[in-house]
Amino acid sequence: MHETLTAVNDSTVSGLGRLARFFGFSDVMGRLYGTLLLSPAPLSLDQLGDTLEISKGSVSMNMRDLERWGMAKEVWVRGERRKFYKAESDMWQVIRNVLGSREQREVQLALGVLGESIEKLQAAERDLSADEQQLARYYLDRIGDLQAFFQFAQLALHAVLGGDKALDFDAITKIEIE
Amino acid sequence: MHETLTAVNDSTVSGLGRLARFFGFSDVMGRLYGTLLLSPAPLSLDQLGDTLEISKGSVSMNMRDLERWGMAKEVWVRGERRKFYKAESDMWQVIRNVLGSREQREVQLALGVLGESIEKLQAAERDLSADEQQLARYYLDRIGDLQAFFQFAQLALHAVLGGDKALDFDAITKIEIE
DNA sequence: CCCTGCGTTCAATATGTTTTGAATGGAGTG
DNA sequence: CACTCCATTCAAAACATATTGAACGCAGGG
Numbered sequence: 001m002h003e004t005l006t007a008v009n010d011s012t013v014s015g016l017g018r019l020a021r022f023f024g025f026s027d028v029m030g031r032l033y034g035t036l037l038l039s040p041a042p043l044s045l046d047q048l049g050d051t052l053e054i055s056k057g058s059v060s061m062n063m064r065d066l067e068r069w070g071m072a073k074e075v076w077v078r079g080e081r082r083k084f085y086k087a088e089s090d091m092w093q094v095i096r097n098v099l100g101s102r103e104q105r106e107v108q109l110a111l112g113v114l115g116e117s118i119e120k121l122q123a124a125e126r127d128l129s130a131d132e133q134q135l136a137r138y139y140l141d142r143i144g145d146l147q148a149f150f151q152f153a154q155l156a157l158h159a160v161l162g163g164d165k166a167l168d169f170d171a172i173t174k175i176e177i178e
Numbered sequence: 179m180h181e182t183l184t185a186v187n188d189s190t191v192s193g194l195g196r197l198a199r200f201f202g203f204s205d206v207m208g209r210l211y212g213t214l215l216l217s218p219a220p221l222s223l224d225q226l227g228d229t230l231e232i233s234k235g236s237v238s239m240n241m242r243d244l245e246r247w248g249m250a251k252e253v254w255v256r257g258e259r260r261k262f263y264k265a266e267s268d269m270w271q272v273i274r275n276v277l278g279s280r281e282q283r284e285v286q287l288a289l290g291v292l293g294e295s296i297e298k299l300q301a302a303e304r305d306l307s308a309d310e311q312q313l314a315r316y317y318l319d320r321i322g323d324l325q326a327f328f329q330f331a332q333l334a335l336h337a338v339l340g341g342d343k344a345l346d347f348d349a350i351t352k353i354e355i356e
Numbered sequence: 357c358c359c360t361g362c363g364t365t366c367a368a369t370a371t372g373t374t375t376t377g378a379a380t381g382g383a384g385t386g
Numbered sequence: 387c388a389c390t391c392c393a394t395t396c397a398a399a400a401c402a403t404a405t406t407g408a409a410c411g412c413a414g415g416g
Binding site: 001002004005007008009011012015016019022024037038040089091092095106110113114116117120121123124127128129132135136138139142143145146148149 | 179180182183185186187189190193194197200202215216218267269270273284288291292294295298299301302305306307310313314316317320321323324326327
Binding site: 222223224242259260 | 392395
């Protein structure tokens, strides 16, 4: 194959590995995803393992994760006994999968804990000494800031996930950047 | 100290540890930040180490990182020889520091690589066989999608970092969430 | 039924990251 | 100048995470 194609393939695959790490996934996951993304035809586990030079076991486990995150799908290939996969090529869909489950859970959790803390502090106020009350107020201020941050994050998530329109995405990416 | 205060302190500190991990920092960094955030008075390295039960060395190194990221500042305490730190309590400032350096660098890098790939593919077109040309077009499509994603990310970053106004933040967090 | 081809599992291993603590160095003090 | 008090550094150790490959299990043939 022409060296340009090979070079582009390599840098894209390794770039997606990097991106995966950045998002807290393993970088093999990113490379598998990249390999599938740049393959017009679905690939089998063997082919993936051979291409990336990683073991059968690793391919199997990482592909399972990719599937769980909706980044790849199994594809049935006529006359083949093996499993074949293709990448979910709609990036927007992938983003939504990740933000919608992992990140949103994280934000909800944080908001829950912070809310509880605030309630506890308020409920305990009458039992506190003067010094303690002062500290409690201090805590409430700081925790309030944290809460504001997470509420902002929640809004941002809703904005991105929200209205089913991938339209926003397309529209926004067409804006010229100076 | 009243158990409610202790409990709230603990859960906030460990929550910030979790948050730090989430953002790709060590969780000790998050806990140090949390400890400082909830302390009305600046703390010395010793106090931090004692509170969190971690070694001097670890406190020293992690505090350096926190400082680098603009999450904590050294404070001079009259009559003290030791270093004291306080947390940068403006969350918005912290976010800007992180997004502005680390994340933005990442996005720029990706856009650079993708742009190069596109150029290389276009430049090589005339040297390719028919099959290779078809594959090259396929690559261009996929890489175009990736590029759109990163351009979106860049816009989002600009939006958050952009106009020096922390106003947006305040305004936005005051919106009622149903 | 046995064989083959394939995917999964999981314990062992390799790799990467964080923490520790002893050594170092520097700044202030008597 | 010696002593003390700290902060920093860094190699070794602890810990966490990812990968391997042998063993297993299952599905289709033959």
